Amino acid sequence: MDIKEDKGRIHQVLKHYFGYNSFRAQQEQIINTILEGQDTVVLMPTGGGKSICYQLPSLVLEGLTLVISPLIALMKDQVERLNENGIKAAFINSSLPELRRKEIEHELEEGLIKLLYVSPEKVFASDFLSFLSLLNIRLIAVDEAHCVSSWGHHFRPEYKKLHFLKKKFPQASMVALTATADKAVRSDIGRMLGMQSPRMFTASFDRPNLSLSVLPGQKKWEQIKGLLQKYTHQSGIIYCSSRKATEQLAQKIKSLGRRAACYHAGLPNPIKDQCQNAFLQGDIDIICATVAFGMGIDKPDIRFVIHYNMPGNLESYYQEIGRAGRDGKPADTILFYSYRDVQTQLSFTADITDPQYRDIQIAKLNRMQAYAEALICRRKIMLSYFAETLENDCGNCDVCKNPPKFIDGIIPAQKVLSAIARTQQQLSLPVLVDVLRGFVSNAVKEHNYQSIKTFGAGKSKSPFVWQLYIQQLLQQGALEIDYKDANKLKLNTFSLKILKGDATVKLVPYEIIKERQEAQKNKQQFQSIDSDNQLYECLRSLRKTMADAIGKPAFVIFNNASLMDMSAKAPTNLNDFMLVNGVGKHKAKRYGKQFIAAIIDFKRGA
Numbered sequence: 001m002d003i004k005e006d007k008g009r010i011h012q013v014l015k016h017y018f019g020y021n022s023f024r025a026q027q028e029q030i031i032n033t034i035l036e037g038q039d040t041v042v043l044m045p046t047g048g049g050k051s052i053c054y055q056l057p058s059l060v061l062e063g064l065t066l067v068i069s070p071l072i073a074l075m076k077d078q079v080e081r082l083n084e085n086g087i088k089a090a091f092i093n094s095s096l097p098e099l100r101r102k103e104i105e106h107e108l109e110e111g112l113i114k115l116l117y118v119s120p121e122k123v124f125a126s127d128f129l130s131f132l133s134l135l136n137i138r139l140i141a142v143d144e145a146h147c148v149s150s151w152g153h154h155f156r157p158e159y160k161k162l163h164f165l166k167k168k169f170p171q172a173s174m175v176a177l178t179a180t181a182d183k184a185v186r187s188d189i190g191r192m193l194g195m196q197s198p199r200m201f202t203a204s205f206d207r208p209n210l211s212l213s214v215l216p217g218q219k220k221w222e223q224i225k226g227l228l229q230k231y232t233h234q235s236g237i238i239y240c241s242s243r244k245a246t247e248q249l250a251q252k253i254k255s256l257g258r259r260a261a262c263y264h265a266g267l268p269n270p271i272k273d274q275c276q277n278a279f280l281q282g283d284i285d286i287i288c289a290t291v292a293f294g295m296g297i298d299k300p301d302i303r304f305v306i307h308y309n310m311p312g313n314l315e316s317y318y319q320e321i322g323r324a325g326r327d328g329k330p331a332d333t334i335l336f337y338s339y340r341d342v343q344t345q346l347s348f349t350a351d352i353t354d355p356q357y358r359d360i361q362i363a364k365l366n367r368m369q370a371y372a373e374a375l376i377c378r379r380k381i382m383l384s385y386f387a388e389t390l391e392n393d394c395g396n397c398d399v400c401k402n403p404p405k406f407i408d409g410i411i412p413a414q415k416v417l418s419a420i421a422r423t424q425q426q427l428s429l430p431v432l433v434d435v436l437r438g439f440v441s442n443a444v445k446e447h448n449y450q451s452i453k454t455f456g457a458g459k460s461k462s463p464f465v466w467q468l469y470i471q472q473l474l475q476q477g478a479l480e481i482d483y484k485d486a487n488k489l490k491l492n493t494f495s496l497k498i499l500k501g502d503a504t505v506k507l508v509p510y511e512i513i514k515e516r517q518e519a520q521k522n523k524q525q526f527q528s529i530d531s532d533n534q535l536y537e538c539l540r541s542l543r544k545t546m547a548d549a550i551g552k553p554a555f556v557i558f559n560n561a562s563l564m565d566m567s568a569k570a571p572t573n574l575n576d577f578m579l580v581n582g583v584g585k586h587k588a589k590r591y592g593k594q595f596i597a598a599i600i601d602f603k604r605g606a
């Protein structure tokens with residue numbers, strides 16, 4: 001097929017099958033590169049629109065596109081959506097009944113299927129590769145490609161074998177896609193997959209519609225209760241670090257009369273499926289979950305993601321908050337943070353036997369901590385982690401909305417550092433606080449710290465205030481934590497300068513931090529979006545009825561952005577209906593009549 005002709009066709013195909021009028025940033029370039037037969041690596045944040053980058057070429061190219069996807073739930077979802085758009089796609093994995101698999105294999109042999117989703121394990125299972133080699137595979141798409149790198153946080157050994165596919169199917173080009181990859185992983189992907197000088201596309205990781213905030217990890221339930229008042233009927237996820245916490249929190253939220261459920265890997269599969277479906281359908285608003293929840297969940301209207309505990313690295317955090325606001329409308333992300341979370345995460349790294357890998361994880365944890373303790377724009381910290389520079393402050397994080405006022409912190413800093421010096425740098429953070437406060441704890445008694453000069457020098461401030469100050473000093477590099485020596489606090493050359501009075505130190509006092517948090521809480525007056533748009537509400541309820549009737553999530557029919565556009569355009573005939581964003585031929589045929597009838601009814605009544 002002529003390449004130039006293909007290029008002309010892609011806009012047509014975009015509208016016909018996917019219902020979209022234009023490409024998002026980079027999609028068109030990526031698709032053209034793939035159509036030229038180039039190997040391609042695509043880095044795009046979650047919700048950025050990666051799927052179309054290989055789904056659309058599969059429709060233009062002859063033959064079959066093979067999609068390697070790590071999760072069964074993810075495949076089913078994607079295939080369902082494609083079929084809804086009138087695209088022949090299928091998946092083969094262990095969950096498939098024998099009979100259905102035979103059927104699919106037959107259809108593949110007949111060339112009736114355009115996209116086939118399989119797991120990496122399945123690809124290398126006995127006989128499957130020889131079956132695949134009978135097919136006309138023209139494109140191989142490797143989804144969640146960061147799994148190929150041992151530097152990543154989701155390493156899957158089977159991914160390492162995928163370079164074999166390049167040799168086995170020399171006529172096929174390959175595209176690798178991922179949403180989470182720091183610099184080390186990026187350079188790994190193409191090489192590990194055996195690609196030939198791949199072209200790399202990196203979309204911005206900035207998700208400006210997500211607000212970023214961090215709240216103190218104390219009295220979390222009180223704070224959550226307050227936050228939930230803001231999201232009266234909106235969907236949200238609360239991530240907890242333990243299964244038990246998800247259960248307890250869901251119970252408490254339910255007792256407020258809210259529609260909540262818990263989700264974790266320890267629940268039986270039918271319960272998990274039920275819970276996930278109820279959330280997708282909008283029958284449950286709030287899911288309290290461990291990180292087991294979310295891979296492959298593409299619910300566009302999640303309005304908040306709260307982290308009850310801090311994750312161990314920014315990739316995970318970014319991926320988890322990335323599930324909010326996929327429709328591009330404002331959504332909130334909130335992290336509860338306390339120093340205890342850092343210690344918990346550190347204790348996990350202690351179990352890692354490979355010292356190099358452990359050091360990487362500790363370094364990643366440090367970056368996560370810097371985000372949580374940021375006194376500068378959080379988005380700057382986040383994006384710099386993904387090797388992106390944000391020139392101006394974002395204006396949509398709690399620090400930007402409320403920049404801190406600093407005070408001269410030399411006296412408290414000297415108290416902290418002198419206590420460390422006088423105890424031969426043997427103090428961990430909690431014991432240091434005991435010493436400053438003059439509290440005779442067991443550790444103090446054991447080492448007779450009562451006798452040192454600084455004992456009780458910080459009596460006038462609460463333990464919480466001292467913790468805050470010490471954290472800020474750590475952030476500024478005024479002292480260090482020795483992870484290899486029981487997390488004891490150590491002095492460095494900067495500390496010595498401060499002790500001598502040769503350097504200045506600025507701190508944000510507790511009162512100001514508290515003031516900032518209060519102000520932030522008051523500002524969080526959530527305005528329910530669209531609630532004054534009656535046609536939109538009417539289309540939403542029609543969509544819900546139709547989705548319930550076919551037992552599928554509402555957004556499989558149309559997502560909220562499409563309904564919004566539909567309510568704005570209010571089409572009363574099929575031609576106009578086709579102009580709505582997200583309406584392709586297939587869906588127009590299938591659902592057009594009912595939606596148009598509802599719009600006509602609405603106009604009559606208005």
Ligand code: ADP
Pocket residue numbers: 020021022023024027044045046047048049050051052298300326559
């Ligand atoms: P990713 O795989 O990058 O997380 P998806 O491919 O699932 O993202 O796309 C996220 C959402 O954006 C989907 O609902 C998708 O239909 C929508 N989308 C993708 N491309 C476009 C486009 N060109 N115009 C409008 N919406 C789009």
Ligand code: ZN
Pocket residue numbers: 376377378379380393394395396397398399400401
């Ligand atoms: Zn900011």
